Amino acid sequence: MTTTxxxxxxxxxxxxxxxxxxxxxxxxxxxxxxxxxxxADKKPAAPPAAAPGDKPSDKKxxxxxxxxKKFVDFFDKLVAIVVTNQDDCxxxxxxxxxxxxxxxxxxxxxxDPKNSNKELPxxxxxxxxxxxxxELAPAMTKKCATDKTVxxxxxxxSPGAGK
Numbered sequence: 154m155t156t157t158x159x160x161x162x163x164x165x166x167x168x169x170x171x172x173x174x175x176x177x178x179x180x181x182x183x184x185x186x187x188x189x190x191x192x193a194d195k196k197p198a199a200p201p202a203a204a205p206g207d208k209p210s211d212k213k214x215x216x217x218x219x220x221x222k223k224f225v226d227f228f229d230k231l232v233a234i235v236v237t238n239q240d241d242c243x244x245x246x247x248x249x250x251x252x253x254x255x256x257x258x259x260x261x262x263x264x265d266p267k268n269s270n271k272e273l274p275x276x277x278x279x280x281x282x283x284x285x286x287x288e289l290a291p292a293m294t295k296k297c298a299t300d301k302t303v304x305x306x307x308x309x310x311s312p313g314a315g316k
Contacts, residue, residue: 213272221277227252227259228281232289239292246302253309264312 231252238245253260262268273281297303 213270215274216271218274221273223259224263224273225277225280227256229284232284232292235297236288236292239295239297242297242300242303245297246300246306249303249306250309253306260310263310 231249234248234252235245238248272278293303
């Protein structure tokens, strides 16, 4: 079975949620307010250097719609758990832990290095981005963004994390 890894949109969104929990603040800026303009004297960041053996023209392989659906369904359920329990951090952590425990094979596939050159279809990426922006981030910032049990639950999806 072909899957995606942490570099895919779903893993990035999940891991971004982990980072957002650990670092509340500007990452949860109000989307209605414009971002501050960058300083004029700062140069844009240089693109990351290519690793030895990487070819700049290498394109990522897009997984099938059926495979993408599994990841999107996993992510949608995760968002639903967070939204449902946004006022009760211990229940949120318990729900996240249960969801991860019940989907260990999928979480393992997300972190499998052999799948690092694969990504979700654009429609799936857009769906996940919208869910993060409109549901996950607001629910997290409501109360549990700095809760250590919620943070620990999300970190269980990180590569090398204890399951």
